[in-house]
Every structure is written in C-alpha cells, then in structure tokens.
Amino acid sequence: MTSKPSSASCDGNGRGTSMCHTGAMQSRRGGTYIGGSYSLPEGMTPDVHYKKDIHCADCHTTGEKGMGDMQRRANCQDCHLEIEDAHAKSIHKNLDCAACHINELRGYQIVIWGPGKVSGKDNPFKKYSLYYGIQGPPILMKDQKGKWMAVKVFPHSVGNIKQEVQPSGKVMFRWPKGETRDPYYIVGTVNAPADNRHLLWIEIQQASHPFGKGRSCESCHKERQTSTSRWEYMDDQGSVNPFTGGYRILADSSGLRITDMKSDQPIVAASGYNLADFASWIYFRDRWQMPGDFSIKADKKKYRNYLDVSRKLNGQLRHLDEVFKVKDAKEKKKYTEAKGEALHSEGALQMLQDFRNKYHVK
Numbered sequence: 572m573t574s575k576p577s578s579a580s581c582d583g584n585g586r587g588t589s590m591c592h593t594g595a596m597q598s599r600r601g602g603t604y605i606g607g608s609y610s611l612p613e614g615m616t617p618d619v620h621y622k623k624d625i626h627c628a629d630c631h632t633t634g635e636k637g638m639g640d641m642q643r644r645a646n647c648q649d650c651h652l653e654i655e656d657a658h659a660k661s662i663h664k665n666l667d668c669a670a671c672h673i674n675e676l677r678g679y680q681i682v683i684w685g686p687g688k689v690s691g692k693d694n695p696f697k698k699y700s701l702y703y704g705i706q707g708p709p710i711l712m713k714d715q716k717g718k719w720m721a722v723k724v725f726p727h728s729v730g731n732i733k734q735e736v737q738p739s740g741k742v743m744f745r746w747p748k749g750e751t752r753d754p755y756y757i758v759g760t761v762n763a764p765a766d767n768r769h770l771l772w773i774e775i776q777q778a779s780h781p782f783g784k785g786r787s788c789e790s791c792h793k794e795r796q797t798s799t800s801r802w803e804y805m806d807d808q809g810s811v812n813p814f815t816g817g818y819r820i821l822a823d824s825s826g827l828r829i830t831d832m833k834s835d836q837p838i839v840a841a842s843g844y845n846l847a848d849f850a851s852w853i854y855f856r857d858r859w860q861m862p863g864d865f866s867i868k869a870d871k872k873k874y875r876n877y878l879d880v881s882r883k884l885n886g887q888l889r890h891l892d893e894v895f896k897v898k899d900a901k902e903k904k905k906y907t908e909a910k911g912e913a914l915h916s917e918g919a920l921q922m923l924q925d926f927r928n929k930y931h932v933k
C-alpha cells in the first residue's frame with residue numbers, strides 16, 4: 572500500500588460518475604491524463620508521465636487541508652529544472668509548456684441546448700452535448716497575464732432564450748483574477764426556424780493534459796492558426812440515426828472563427844423533434860466568430876535563423892541518439908538531460924558541442 576492515490580482512482584476507476592475528476596468529455600480534466608478507455612472518443616495516447624508511473628498527486632500537490640484539497644495549479648517539482656531554466660531565457664519564454672506539448676484534444680466538439688427529455692420528462696433545456704470527437708492541433712491564445720496557452724475551442728448554442736443578448740465584443744475570462752485561465756466569448760442571440768432566440772457563445776478551455784511530443788516549428792508559424800475538429804453525434808435523442816461531421820477553427824490578426832461546419836450525412840429529425848432542437852448549428856454555420864488578434868508573430872529573418880539552428884540541432888541529436896543507445900544507464904541519463912536542455916535553449920549548438928567535448932563523443 573502507498574498513501575499516494577493512483578491516477579485511475581482520482582478518475583473514478585473508469586466510468587464512475589461520483590468522482591471529482593471524471594469528465595473525459597472535458598479536455599482539461601483528469602481523463603485526458605490517462606487517455607485510453609478514459610478518453611472520449613476512446614483511444615487517446617496517454618500523457619507521457621502516466622506511462623512513467625507518475626500520478627495526479629505528483630504534480631497536483633495537496634494543499635493545507637490534505638487530500639481532497641488538491642491544487643488546481645500543478646507543480647513540476649524538481650523533475651525538469653534545467654529545462655525550465657533554459658526555457659525561461661528562450662524566445663519562447665512567453666509560452667507555457669503545454670502550448671508546445673499538447674497535440675490533440677478530445678471530448679465535446681459542439682454543445683446544443685434545446686427541447687428534449689431529461690429523466691423522461693419534457694424539458695426546454697436538454698443538453699445535446701454528445702458531439703464527441705477530436706480537435707487538433709490546439710489553437711494558442713494568451714491568458715489573463717499575456718502568457719500563450721493551448722486551448723480547446725468549441726461552439727455552444729442555447730435555444731429558448733426570450734431576451735436579446737448583445738455580443739461581449741472581446742474575449743472574456745471566467746475568473747478575471749486568474750483562479751482558472753479559461754476564456755469565453757458571447758456571440759449574442761440569433762434566430763432559427765424554431766425554439767425562439769438562440770444564444771451563441773464560444774467555450775474555450777485551457778488544455779492541461781496530455782503532455783506528448785513537442786510540436787514542429789511549422790505547425791505554429793504559419794500564416795494563420797488552423798485546427799480541425801471531427802466528431803460523431805452519439806445522443807439517442809433528436810436524430811433518427813447517428814451522424815458524423817466536422818469543422819475548422821481559424822485564428823489570425825483579424826480574429827477567431829469557426830468555419831466549414833458540416834455533417835457527412837443528411838440529418839433527419841425524429842418524430843416530435845425539430846433540427847433546431849439538437850442540431851441548430853446547421854442554421855449558424857458561420858456565426859461563431861470573435862474579434863481579437865490571434866496571430867503568432869515572428870520576424871521572417873529571425874525565424875529563418877532559428878529554424879536553421881533547430882534543423883542542425885535535430886540532425887546532431889539523431890546522431891547522438893544512436894551513439895547513446897548502447898551506453899550504460901548513467902551516461903544515457905546525462906545525455907537525456909543535455910538533450911532536454913539543448914532543445915529549449917538559445918545557445919543549443921554550443922551547449923551540445925560542450926557536451927560532446929566533455930564526453931569525448933564525435
């Protein structure tokens with residue numbers, strides 16, 4: 572027995588609903604750490620740490636009140652000190668680690684609220700959220716303090732709204748003082764063939780897990796940020812059949828927009844339902860837009876220089892990976908440390924040269 576709870580127990584040991592951190596449908600919750608059958612859709616690659624037997628409480632250290640007082644904030648302890656120091660001095664110091672190390676996001680891709688049955692009774696606000704799918708690569712956005720974070724972006728529509736609601740005009744934060752970093756945007760009310768006014772808004776979740784390979788330079792430094800979502804409708808209400816579909820998220824200096832929303836099959840409403848109840852998005856395909864500057868800027872010449880260094884570095888690392896494959900555990904560890912540091916440093920090539928000299932590696 573250890574006093575440290577396993578990741579699975581923090582996540583309800585599967586599909587429990589009584590626990591705090593189930594919610595594979597939410598990109599930032601614990602289910603995205605474990606992946607596999609804890610993710611929706613199933614089969615997400617687990618966080619690198621999970622495979623190394625590192626669990627929730629290793630990063631989410633307990634607060635003053637002990638277990639049950641887990642901190643939202645995570646703590647990397649002393650495991651990546653050199654990388655953290657190197658990163659803090661690099662051109663990317665304004666990005667959090669997740670900005671580069673999260674590659675895809677699962678769970679809800681669209682959420683519609685409309686008439687339906689809740690616990691067998693008619694309800695004007697049933698949540699049709701089972702548009703489950705995969706979105707990636709994550710869009711980057713600045714948090715309250717101007718730090719770039721990876722986010723999951725997905726559209727909401729709430730039917731049966733009486734009053735008119737105005738757009739929020741700019742990105743909002745749920746907790747302006749920073750308890751969480753989740754932004755949102757209110758698009759405002761629009762009309763569809765049924766269910767009165769529909770309130771459109773964009774939910775934006777800071778993505779925290781799973782950590783995986785670092786993204787390539789090119790995946791971020793493009794003319795605009797582009798993310799693709801693919802989903803499958805799995806609710807047993809509303810539609811006659813399940814259907815699949817997708818959309819794209821574009822973000823640049825003229826704002827962020829959700830576009831190309833489509834289903835791969837025609838959607839047929841079951842008797843007693845309108846399309847506006849559970850698939851109102853078909854009336855609002857290009858309405859989820861928000862203003863703001865989401866461009867990733869880098870001087871062209873400076874970028875080419877850094878890209879050049881990065882390519883040389885990767886070439887050398889491929890060679891050293893081979894050299895150190897056959898060495899003993901202690902030397903391998905030294906190399907892993909040097910590699911991690913070089914990958915996040917300004918003076919990467921010099922650093923690697925010093926390492927080679929010290930260990931007499933050609």
Ligand code: HEC
Pocket residue numbers: 578579581582592599600601602604605620625626627628629630631643644645750751752777779780
């Ligand atoms: C490798 C370190 C690490 C491990 C292990 C880890 N997390 Fe996290 N987690 C993070 C980071 C980093 C954040 C983002 C925190 C921040 O923004 O300050 C986070 C955020 C979260 C949040 C969101 C908090 C919020 O306010 O939105 C939840 C919930 C969470 N983790 C649950 C879990 C659970 C449950 C496990 C185990 C199944 C787990 N985490 C394992 C690093 C970790």
Ligand code: HEC
Pocket residue numbers: 619620623625629630645646647648649650651668669672782783784785907911
């Ligand atoms: C108990 C030690 C430990 C803690 C705590 C820890 N890590 Fe790690 N982390 C590891 C190990 C081991 C690896 C595997 C790679 C390696 O050996 O360097 C790793 C790998 C990573 C990777 C690389 C992923 C890849 O495949 O390239 C990232 C990014 C990362 N950690 C970020 C974090 C962040 C951010 C935190 C704190 C929120 C954190 N880690 C906390 C031990 C830890």
Ligand code: HEC
Pocket residue numbers: 651654655658663666667668669670671672783784785786787907908910911914915
């Ligand atoms: C600008 C993008 C970027 C940022 C920001 C970033 N990394 Fe990385 N990281 C990479 C790339 C690229 C690699 C090499 C590919 C890989 O192994 O994932 C890497 C590799 C790693 C590795 C594996 C090293 C090894 O020996 O294979 C660790 C550990 C790691 N990063 C930790 C971190 C931590 C901790 C932070 C935040 C302090 C961070 N990274 C921030 C891009 C980034």
Ligand code: HEC
Pocket residue numbers: 662663665666670671711719786787788789790791792867868869870873874877878879881
């Ligand atoms: C996850 C997305 C991401 C990846 C991957 C990434 N960058 Fe960046 N990069 C950014 C962002 C965001 C900024 C703007 C930073 C800021 O606002 O402080 C930036 C800034 C820069 C700058 C300008 C820095 C300055 O101070 O003028 C250069 C040059 C650059 N990146 C080169 C690279 C190269 C080369 C790679 C690959 C080794 C890379 N980036 C990988 C997101 C990324």
